[in-house]
Amino acid sequence: MKIKITSVYVDDQEKALRFYTEVLGFVKKSDFSQGPYRWLTVASPEDPDGTELQLALNNNPAAKTWQQALFQQNQPAAMFFTDDLAADYERMKSRGAHFTMPPTDVTASKIAMLNDTCGNLLQVTQLMQWKG
Numbered sequence: 001m002k003i004k005i006t007s008v009y010v011d012d013q014e015k016a017l018r019f020y021t022e023v024l025g026f027v028k029k030s031d032f033s034q035g036p037y038r039w040l041t042v043a044s045p046e047d048p049d050g051t052e053l054q055l056a057l058n059n060n061p062a063a064k065t066w067q068q069a070l071f072q073q074n075q076p077a078a079m080f081f082t083d084d085l086a087a088d089y090e091r092m093k094s095r096g097a098h099f100t101m102p103p104t105d106v107t108a109s110k111i112a113m114l115n116d117t118c119g120n121l122l123q124v125t126q127l128m129q130w131k132g
Helices: 013-023 061-072 085-094
Strands: 005-010 027-034 037-043 052-057 078-081 098-106 109-115 121-127
Touching (some): 005 013, 013 037
Parallel strands (some): 078 121
Antiparallel strands (some): 037 052, 109 121
8 A cells, every 4th residue: 555645735726736836846747627626736756656745725614724723833734855955945945935944953854844825834854864
């Protein structure tokens, strides 16, 4: 068994698609509609056939409450991993990303937090070599 798709709720799918592709650097994987429903996913250009992230429209009251609570508590809705946080931080910042936490050393990793402009905080993590 493996994880193929996971979701993050967004308040505007078109805005989210621009942010996740133009700012974060993901690639659009799936995009189709049936009536008012739009199935939209992105994937890492480093692993385009790997796990997809669904950019799900947040029109569910319970999900909206959950999304807002996570944001208010400064909790990420999704976490991404990188081999070079400093370079990705500079790249995303130059593309307009608003970071709520710059790269910061924490136990065995460095993390940064940014606002996806669609109702979520995202964490970008670089795992460090353990020197114990």
